[in-house]
Amino acid sequence: MSFAFGFTDEDLNDVDIHDTKVEPTSKGKIESALETFNVLPEHQPRIHCLSSILQTLEGVRLTFDNYITAGGHIVYRRELYDVKHQIMMEEKDVSSKLSELLIERNDADVQSNVYEGGFKSWECSFDVVDAIHAVTEKSGLLNSSILELGCGTALPSCYIIKRKFEERDHRSMSLLVSDFNFEVLRLVTIPNIMINWASTLAVEELHRLTTDEVNSRFENNEVFITKELIQEFEKQLQLYNVQIVPVSGSWGREFNQLVGQYKIDFIISSETIYSPDTLPVVAESIKNILENAGTTHGQALIAAKNIYFGVGGSVVDFLTYLNSIKNSHFEIEVKEIADSSLRRSLITIEYK
Numbered sequence: 368m369s370f371a372f373g374f375t376d377e378d379l380n381d382v383d384i385h386d387t388k389v390e391p392t393s394k395g396k397i398e399s400a401l402e403t404f405n406v407l408p409e410h411q412p413r414i415h416c417l418s419s420i421l422q423t424l425e426g427v428r429l430t431f432d433n434y435i436t437a438g439g440h441i442v443y444r445r446e447l448y449d450v451k452h453q454i455m456m457e458e459k460d461v462s463s464k465l466s467e468l469l470i471e472r473n474d475a476d477v478q479s480n481v482y483e484g485g486f487k488s489w490e491c492s493f494d495v496v497d498a499i500h501a502v503t504e505k506s507g508l509l510n511s512s513i514l515e516l517g518c519g520t521a522l523p524s525c526y527i528i529k530r531k532f533e534e535r536d537h538r539s540m541s542l543l544v545s546d547f548n549f550e551v552l553r554l555v556t557i558p559n560i561m562i563n564w565a566s567t568l569a570v571e572e573l574h575r576l577t578t579d580e581v582n583s584r585f586e587n588n589e590v591f592i593t594k595e596l597i598q599e600f601e602k603q604l605q606l607y608n609v610q611i612v613p614v615s616g617s618w619g620r621e622f623n624q625l626v627g628q629y630k631i632d633f634i635i636s637s638e639t640i641y642s643p644d645t646l647p648v649v650a651e652s653i654k655n656i657l658e659n660a661g662t663t664h665g666q667a668l669i670a671a672k673n674i675y676f677g678v679g680g681s682v683v684d685f686l687t688y689l690n691s692i693k694n695s696h697f698e699i700e701v702k703e704i705a706d707s708s709l710r711r712s713l714i715t716i717e718y719k
């Protein structure tokens with residue numbers, strides 16, 4: 368995998384490999400996927416309180432690594448083995464299915480309707496980081512209402528947070544991070560956001576906030592989450608007018624209604640169109656959320672591998688579906704990324 372910097376096989380997804388015939392998603396008239404998509408009661412979407420999640424992290428030492436994208440941008444991410452370690456230490460709190468998957472079977476690949484791959488960073492999320500960098504250079508992304516749909520390790524959101532605090536940008540921003548599994552939000556999404564924020568602090572300040580007499584270890588690749596660090600994080604979020612909103616549960620109509628109150632004008636989604644069952648839901652949700660936000664200019668950045676061999680989703684199917692439901696307010700641009708044998712695309716959707 369020539370695109371990867373510092374990945375282990377375990378950390379990267381490997382959904383590819385055996386060749387299958389990809390059936391077109393839509394045949395004839397397309398039924399609204401949002402109407403027919405069935406969400407089980409236990410997968411109903413929910414907004415969580417950031418403070419409550421942060422409290423569960425107090426006293427946890429996060430081990431992370433830094434990654435450099437093809438465009439040369441740094442982003443930090445919690446190590447997967449460190450996540451597993453936390454799960455083992457507090458097993459009673461984690462859904463037993465997830466624990467069984469990650470610890471006993473040592474398998475962090477997608478298990479449909481149980482776990483959708485959020486603990487690992489997928490390759491296209493690095494492409495999105497580069498794309499976000501370009502957008503932030505060009506226009507004011509940092510004062511948007513942003514949704515990262517199917518965020519997992521949320522590297523694009525982490526990069527946004529890192530940029531915002533590095534730039535000392537005080538314009539108001541809402542950042543919704545959504546994942547199928549609450550435990551992904553708690554164990555990787557929010558820790559990653561916190562690590563990336565912490566990277567913007569002066570070293571002396573970080574040292575002061577993350578050590579005490581009992582916990583005096585201070586390493587380059589660790590952040591010890593203290594009460595003081597959490598307080599400072601929340602204080603700075605307020606100071607910089609940032610609202611972080613974790614959303615768990617399944618996509619669908621209820622999800623769109625729930626996030627709709629935040630008037631989302633920027634959607635990011637990396638590697639979420641791999642399944643023919645949910646690919647139409649992603650397409651319709653993007654259209655639905657942007658149309659209902661009451662914005663004069665909405666945008667979405669969707670990154671994906673061109674074909675998900677053995678799974679069935681593809682960029683062509685996604686575009687076919689999107690083109691069949693979109694109206695004249697939407698413009699779609701596709702950029703192919705062919706810097707390795709794994710062909711990927713970045714789809715920009717403009718709503719005006």
Ligand SMILES: C[S@@+](CC[C@H](N)C(=O)[O-])C[C@H]1O[C@@H](n2cnc3c(N)ncnc32)[C@H](O)[C@@H]1O
Nearest residue numbers: 483484485488489492517518519547617618637
């Ligand atoms: C393959 S992972 C990609 C994670 C991350 N965006 C990345 O690129 O590293 C797919 C993501 O989509 C989300 N997802 C998949 N199906 C979903 C569904 N039906 N409802 C909500 N989220 C879903 C998962 O939670 C997961 O985070």
